[in-house]
Amino acid sequence: MNRLNHVDYIIHKLSALATEIEQRGKLNLLDLHRHSEDFYAHFFNELFGWRLQNLNTIKPNAEAIDLIDHTSKIVIQVSATATKAKVESALTKDLSEYNGYAFKFISISKDAGDLRDKSLANPHRLTFDPKTDIHDLTSILRYISGLGADNQRRIVAFLKKELGVEVDPVKLESNLSAMITILAKEDWSSDDAAFETIPFDIDNKIEFNDLNHARDIIEEYSLHYPRIARIYADYDREGNNKSLSVLNAIKRFYVAHKARLSNDALFDKVTECVSERVQESANFVPIPEEELDLCINILVVDAFTRCKIFKNPVGYAHAAS
Incomplete structure (x- = not known):
C-alpha cells in the first residue's frame, strides 16, 4: 500500500465500524458499545501513545467514564450519541476523584463537529477544551492524514488485526x-x-x-x-x-x-x-x-x-x- 492507499483503507475500516454501530446499535447496543470501548482504547493508545484501559474492567458500571489513562491523567467517554446534553451529562456527574485529569469525548458513529463550538458546562473543572478534546471520525481521519507513511502503515496494521474480517477458505x-x-x-x-x-x-x-x-x-x-x-x-x-x-x-x-x-x-x-x-x-x-x-x-x-x-x-x- 502507498500512503494514499493507507488513508483510504483507514477511512474504509473506521467508516464501516461507524456504520455497523449505527445499524446494529439498537439491536445489540450493550455488546457493541463494550466492543467499541475496547477497540477505541487500543486504537487511541496506538494513535496517540496513551495507556488507556477500559474502566469497566476495573470498576464495573462506572458513571460517565469509559476509558482511563492514569499515567497521562486522561478520562474518556465513548458514546454513539453526539449531543450537548450527552457531553454535559458526563461532565456534571461526580468526577471529583478525577481532579487534575483531562476529559475527552469520543463519538463513535455521529459527527460531533457542531459540539466543538458550543459552551459546555464543566462544574468539576476537568481539563477540557471542546475544540481539541471532542473526537469523531472526521477529526480522527484528519489527524491520521497528517501522519507520515510509516505511522499510517502502523495504523493500517493495527486495524487489520483488530477489524479484519474472517477469511473464507x-x-x-x-x-x-x-x-x-x-x-x-x-x-x-x-x-x-x-x-x-x-x-x-x-x-x-x-x-x-x-x-x-x-x-x-x-x-x-x-x-x-x-x-x-x-x-x-x-x-x-x-x-x-x-x-x-x-x-x-x-x-x-x-x-x-x-x-x-x-x-x-x-x-x-x-x-x-x-x-x-x-x-x-x-x-x-x-x-x-x-x-x-x-x-x-x-x-x-x-x-x-x-x-x-x-x-x-x-x-x-x-x-x-
Whole structure:
C-alpha cells in the first residue's frame, strides 16, 4: 500500500465500524458499545501513545467514564450519541476523584463537529477544551492524514488485526487460483531454477535483509504456506508447472528493482508489481481490495519463504528441517 492507499483503507475500516454501530446499535447496543470501548482504547493508545484501559474492567458500571489513562491523567467517554446534553451529562456527574485529569469525548458513529463550538458546562473543572478534546471520525481521519507513511502503515496494521474480517477458505483458494493462473500465463521459462519446497528460517532471513514493517506481513501471511503448496501441487500434478511460472514471475519483479531499492521499499515494490500485473490482465475479475491485498501478500510472502526473492543469510544455504 502507498500512503494514499493507507488513508483510504483507514477511512474504509473506521467508516464501516461507524456504520455497523449505527445499524446494529439498537439491536445489540450493550455488546457493541463494550466492543467499541475496547477497540477505541487500543486504537487511541496506538494513535496517540496513551495507556488507556477500559474502566469497566476495573470498576464495573462506572458513571460517565469509559476509558482511563492514569499515567497521562486522561478520562474518556465513548458514546454513539453526539449531543450537548450527552457531553454535559458526563461532565456534571461526580468526577471529583478525577481532579487534575483531562476529559475527552469520543463519538463513535455521529459527527460531533457542531459540539466543538458550543459552551459546555464543566462544574468539576476537568481539563477540557471542546475544540481539541471532542473526537469523531472526521477529526480522527484528519489527524491520521497528517501522519507520515510509516505511522499510517502502523495504523493500517493495527486495524487489520483488530477489524479484519474472517477469511473464507473456499473463496480465498478460488481467488488465489485465479491469480496464479494469471501470473502463470506469462512466459517465464527462461528462468527455470528450482525452488525450495521447505521454508527457510524466516526470522533469520528477515533480519539479514533488514526488513522492518515487512516483518509483520511476512509473519502473518507465511501461515498460508501449506495452502499455497497444496494449490501448486494440484496444478503441477496436471503438468501445468504453474508453481515455477508464478515464482519466476515474482522473482523477475524483484530482480528488476533490486539495483535501486532495498529492504522494505523493495518488498513493497515487488508486492505492487505483482498486484498491478494481476489487475492489468484481461482475465482478472475484480474482487474487493482487501481480498486482492490478501492474495497478493500471500503469494509474495510464499516466494520469500521459498527464497525466490531477497538474499539468504550468509552461511545459511540449506532449508530448515
